[in-house]
Amino acid sequence: MSASLDDLPLRDDLRGQKPYGAPQAPLPVALNVNENTHPVPQEVADDILDSVARALRDVNRYPDREFTPLREAFADYLGHGLTRDQIWAANGSNEVLQHILQAFGGPGRTAFSFAPTYSMYPIITRGTGATWTAGTRGHDFTLDPADAASQVEAAAPDVVFLCAPNNPTGTPLPLDVVEAVYDATDGIVIVDEAYQEFAPHDERSALTLLPGRERLVVSRTMSKAFAFAGARVGYLAADPAFIDALRLVRLPYHLSALTQAAATAALHHAPTMLRMVDEIVAQRDRISATVEALGYRPYESWTNFVLFNGVEDSAATWHALYERGILVRDVGIPHHLRVTAGTEDETTAFLDALASVGSAS
Template sequence: MGGVSTTLDDLPLRDDLRGLTPYGAPQAALPVALNVNENTHPVPEDVADDILDSIARALREINRYPDREFTALREGFADYLGHGLTRDEIWAGNGSNEVLQHLLQAFAGPGRTAFGFSPTYSMYPLLTRGTGARYVAGERGADYTLTASDAAAQVADVSPDVVFLCAPNNPTGTPLGLDVIEAVYDVTDGIVIVDEAYQEFAPREERSALTLLPGRERLVVSRTMSKAFAFAGARVGYLAAAPVVIDALRLVRLPYHLSALTQAAATAALRHTPTMLGMVDEIVAQRDRMSATLEALGYQPYESWTNFVLFSGVDDPAATWQALYDRGVLIRDVGIAHSLRVTAGTEDETTAFLDALASIESAA
């Protein structure tokens, strides 16, 4: 009992957590923050008013536990997703990270393996290791794409218990064909998670992995309200899967894990889906404007179906990041050589980023 602990090494931490680094993105009060793929458009005033009214009503019964099954919210998500889904095929949590954590708690854990194709969302390995499972990173092509045959071969070689498929991919913005999902599903007996956090920013004629759910009881499609719905601060994520998968998640969730206030806010936001999604077209337009201008400046932007752009051809990413920071613009160094990632913001924010980047070039 003696002594004072001053570092993690002094604590009886799990051996498999030693040396790991927690998730983190720079937070700074800069005029233009385009580093964590938020929807930078504010929630429209009429929608905000309805959300506030719903929260106020929920507060009148805040002394009681919330609906443990968040029934109205699941019905709202089922209606939004369509494809004949019912509330029995819907799950939700405090952000899509908690939803993914539930899946790993149920289907991964000690002695099991999760697999993803690097580079991809940095939380996959962190969440995996947090549950005591092993994470294996596969490889992508030079342009960060995946073919069905290569993806299936890599998964078959590892035989994981959980597979993460980020579609479209973060941090590269890369599209993922449904043929890849089908091929991966067919070569594994594990759970296949298709993370569609950015699906609303994909071309509207493209099919979602939701269309693959019928007959595939091990397939899961996760979504978030953080991006297209401008709801990052509310922390609401959800998924669609076979009812038996939903039953499995009830085994690991904490009691009453979604507060009454969260349920009220999210249900109200879903009532205004057309208005909330009206921002998507503007964001896509700014994303495409960014890509075109980045190319004109001599960089190499990658194809993106998200609300951000990864661009390469950056001689010194750290120096460019700092130069933009000094000009009041915050973007993200995601650790990919000679590359940086920037979120598509409002028209003014996009202009500020592009002007700042051009001024760095001029000063070089």
């Protein structure tokens, strides 16, 4: 008989916890985990393959521990006068966030955000031994600067997560909220801009707030806009001293030479990759308009997904779509479902299936 978790000397604070578990089902249309469903363009893929092939020639050696060319490429991509000394990267933005919690969280410390928000924040927090605390949002999932600051001041956390725009709701986060929260705490403030490229082009990034704020960090990912979910590359921008703190907790040579080569090559084609973003935004807006016409209530989204209300039975509708070959996400908010904006054909398949399921409540 095989052992169970109860038979192992697991940490007490991990007992009863559940791992991240988004379904991975082999359905024709998978729109549940906010991937970029557009494939990497052929000319970009060819360049990435060439770069990886060159890196393979020296794969018997450890990679550049400081991943210097990649940090320079990220600084060039982000702009705002950033230099490589202000850039960090890891295997997906989740590992970037884990590094932050390892350096500034841990036993006896707390992390805070406003629920509902990204489900990995409490998992990463507890995994590093810190305590998770959640505040509240407005009825439409927005945050008011004064209220947000008041909640943070009362909680007195060591780390604050601000998801901008928010996942799973798509809600924009005004920069005055970031400023108010930063002024209300002596802890680290993380602005998670995983979906920033899907926001309106004229909207400012929290990167503009970095000068003079050594406790502020802006996290990004290549998974969404750059169609790099399978490559696992996340990064952040912060004060150089903050980057030094992360060096204390990272594992040696944590970014493989192949990952560095692939990501650097992709960044050299940023304009081509970002043209896909405009196509995805068009499908996102199409989803919002059509689900509203079907009687549902979509929320404003600056991401590559749409959360909509008015679902009489979330589980039943999710299952009905599943039976039609469409995988969406039940995020645990009653009467809501979330769907990723896919290709035009995938979006059509979802909207046709949703229309066939029945009317909204």
